Amino acid sequence: MAEARFNGLLIGGLLALAYLAPGPARAADSIKIGLVTDLTGMAYLLAKDNGEGAKIAIDEINRAGGVLGRPFELLVRDSALKTDLGIAAARELVLDQKVNFLFGSISSAVRLAISDVAKQYKVPMVDSVGGSRRLVEDRGHDYFFELSLTTRTEAYGQAVGVSKLKGKKIITIAPDYEWGRLEHEGFLQPLKKLRPDIEVVGEFWPKLGEKDFTPYITAMLTKNPDMIWSALWGGDFIAFVKQAKAYGVFEKVTFIGTGEPSALQALGLDAPEGIYAFDRAPVYAIDTPAMKAFVNAYQSTNGRLPTAWVVFGYEAVQLVKYGLEKAGTDKPEAWIRAVKGATVPLLRGPITFREFDNVSNSPVYFGRLARDPKYPHLILKDIDKIGVEPSMISVEEVKRLRDAAR
Incomplete structure (x- = not known):
């Protein structure tokens, strides 16, 4: 019932068929962005935040008169974590609504x-979420731009952080579906090169949406690991943390998991202090004037920090705006030429898109969870901002993967 009430609110707000700021600019033909995302199911909070970030950016642009003399319009569709719904929604947006740009879902599939x-x-x-490396590798193409992190770049940043920790025996736990498998692969491959002395003493693969982690937790502890690395996210991570605390896991083992505010805000001060964690955009630690202004405005309106999903939704619209202004037209090929290889000023600072495959050099932030009197939840402290360029495979390798996939 709670989810039904929540989704009902979305239908009245974000999940309206179209969002367009009122005013004289409405008379002009709008620049349409079609957002297909997972507003039903376990990813709905992430999807809601991502769409909210896009809506905030569009509000600001339209109040300033639009771009190329035209307002932005956001059309939202719910893919509900289902591939067939995503395809149908994307086709409807492209063929019937004539959208100029597409934004994608939380689910990599x-x-x-x-x-x-x-x-x-x-x-x-524009991918404002990040996920499977296949999006920019074997399944990549000129029309797809990766604003966030892939399983290759994100997991590499975690591997760099973990390589600096003490301990030689590590256990991994990741959700058993494509993203979890690729994130796991992307973590272990560089970790073994950075720390060949580390031994993987166990791999655990709970299903996505697992409720009872007790069998996994007890099995892990029997292996006496020095470290546990987790790729669990959302409700899975929250459930695991609550159950693992009862077994004293975080006092016995060096734990590495997500530091994304969606989970930390849900856990509040019950989150385990001192564990190592990563985030894609810890807004409280990104010291750019644009981010500071954005965070202050968001907090004053919403009473909480914006999550990385809000940030990336906002930045996706910024990227569209940048390309339109640089190209001077909404023609797709001109926009693509304008953004390929460009370094774009965003909330997090300048982000560069590699010219061949449109993958960004978005960094990974790695640190430890700690209390801060300014926030009702734990945040990352002692943060290391890790560049991901060393993890990017060569253009020649990307070409080989795409040729093999044809």
């Missing part, structure tokens, strides 16, 4: 399918 639609109909797509 759904996003891969939407990306295929973008390629087929030659509509630029």
Whole structure:
């Protein structure tokens, strides 16, 4: 019932068929962005925040008169973590609504399918979530732009952070589906090179949406690891933490997991202090004037910190705006030429897109969870900002993967 009430609110707000700021600019043809995302199911909080960030950016742009003399319009569809719904929604947005740009879902599988639609109909797509490396590697194409992190770049940043920790025996736990498998692969491959002395003494693969982690926790402890690395996210991470605390896991083992505010805000001060964690955009630690202004405005309106998902939704619209202004037109090929290889000023600072495959050099932030009197939840402290360029495979390797996938 709670989820039904929540989704009902979304239908009245974010999940309205179209969002367009009122005013004289409405008379002009709008620049349409189609957002297909997972507003039903376990990812709905992430999807809500991501869409909210896009809506905030569009509000600001439209109040300032739009871009190229035209307002932005956001059309939102719910893919509900289902590939067939994502494909149908993307096609409807492209063929019936004539959107100029597509934004993708939380699910990597759904996003891969939407990306295929973008390629087929030659509509630029901005990934404001991040996920499977396949999005920019074997399934990548000129119309797809990766604003966030992939399983290769994100997991590499974690491997760099973990390589500096003490201990030689490590256990991994990751959700048993494609993203979890690729994140696990992306973590262990560089870790073994950075720390060949580390031994993996156990791998655990709970299903996505697992409720009872007790069998996994007890099995882990019997192996006496020095470290546990977790790729659990959302409700899975929250459930694992609550159950693991009862077994004293965080006092016995060096634990590495997510530091994303969605989970930390849900856990509050019950989150385990002192564990190591990573985040894609810890807004309280990114010292750019644009981010400071954004965080202050968001907190004054919402009473909480914006999550990374809000930030990336906002930045996706910033990226669209940048390309339109640079190209001076909404023609897809001109927009693509304007953004390929560009260094774009965003909330997090300048982000560069590699010219061949449109993958960004978005960094990973790695630190330890600690209390701060300014916040009702734990935040990352002693943060190391880790560049991900060393993890990017060569252009030649990307070409080989794409050729093999044809």
